[in-house]
Amino acid sequence: MSPYYQKQNATLFQGNCLDVLKHLDPESVDMVFADPPYRLSNNGISCQNGRVVSVNKGAWDKSEGVEKDFHFHEQWIRACQKVLKPQGTIWISGTYHSIYACGFLLQRLGFKILNDICWFKPNAAPNMGCRCFTASHETLLWAKKDPKAKHIFHYDLMKNNVWPGDDIKKHNKQMRSVWQISTPKKSEKTFGKHPTQKPLALLKRIILASTNKGDLILDPFTGSSTTGVIALELERSFVGIDVNRDYLDLSIKRFEHLHPQHESFL
Ligand SMILES: C[S@@+](CC[C@H](N)C(=O)[O-])C[C@H]1O[C@@H](n2cnc3c(N)ncnc32)[C@H](O)[C@@H]1O
Numbered sequence: 001m002s003p004y005y006q007k008q009n010a011t012l013f014q015g016n017c018l019d020v021l022k023h024l025d026p027e028s029v030d031m032v033f034a035d036p037p038y039r040l041s042n043n044g045i046s047c048q049n050g051r052v053v054s055v056n057k058g059a060w061d062k063s064e065g066v067e068k069d070f071h072f073h074e075q076w077i078r079a080c081q082k083v084l085k086p087q088g089t090i091w092i093s094g095t096y097h098s099i100y101a102c103g104f105l106l107q108r109l110g111f112k113i114l115n116d117i118c119w120f121k122p123n124a125a126p127n128m129g130c131r132c133f134t135a136s137h138e139t140l141l142w143a144k145k146d147p148k149a150k151h152i153f154h155y156d157l158m159k160n161n162v163w164p165g166d167d168i169k170k171h172n173k174q175m176r177s178v179w180q181i182s183t184p185k186k187s188e189k190t191f192g193k194h195p196t197q198k199p200l201a202l203l204k205r206i207i208l209a210s211t212n213k214g215d216l217i218l219d220p221f222t223g224s225s226t227t228g229v230i231a232l233e234l235e236r237s238f239v240g241i242d243v244n245r246d247y248l249d250l251s252i253k254r255f256e257h258l259h260p261q262h263e264s265f266l
Pocket residue numbers: 015016017018035036037038060194196197198199220221222223224225226227241242243244247
């Protein structure tokens with residue numbers, strides 16, 4: 001299968017990840033970061049810069065009902081399981097719309113869950129309906145493929161590094177499972193916007209914690225390739241997949257402008 005883009009350590013494929021993943025070598029990937037459609041675009045409202053806006057992200061994020069959504073998550077997690085090395089790990093992000101299904105599937109498919117991380121967003125949008133609490137976090141599940149394998153975790157780096165903007169992390173104390181990280185800065189959207197773009201700081205923490213230099217990282221729902229930007233900056237190899245060409249073109253712009261003075265904050 002020919003890639004949409006290939007340069008040095010970065011490869012992008014255009015298509016449904018269920019099709020593309022069949023073409024990757026089994027047990028070739030060190031770490032998967034998956035930010036799948038949460039399937040929450042069902043005509044709700046939110047607030048952006050003081051204005052009421054729709055929560056809809058795109059047709060790709062519409063729910064098909066609990067059963068079909070569950071089946072979709074099962075298919076892509078199984079496909080990632082095949083390409084992961086035995087000692088490999090997977091990260092999955094989500095909200096209550098998707099994360100319980102993904103967590104149950106990880107357990108049912110034989111993964112061992114290592115952590116559920118609460119990504120706390122101090123600048124989360126206010127709740128317009130005022131009929132429930134304001135959603136201000138997402139969950140990240142971290143699991144290993146083989147419960148008996150020795151996975152990578154850079155404990156000392158997590159403990160001793162400086163994590164700007166995180167008031168919860170105390171210097172030289174163990175890193176806990178609640179991470180305070182703001183939503184992406186304006187400077188991270190210089191080349192265009194993705195409706196569900198993840199912050200660079202979140203991916204920096206994940207990749208530093210769970211991979212080594214030279215490792216191969218896969219993102220099956222790459223979007224604007226936040227995962228790829230950090231993977232390349234940290235000298236890892238990256239494979240990203242997305243159905244949408246516009247998002248891949250945005251990814252390419254981000255890759256081609258990768259330079260310490262641009263997006264990098266490392
Ligand atoms: C939540 S977004 C990922 C955003 C990304 N983490 C970022 O920082 O930009 C999910 C992405 O998955 C893509 N997508 C949806 N269904 C897909 C599928 N079956 N295969 C591959 N990509 C898909 C969408 O086009 C969207 O860009």
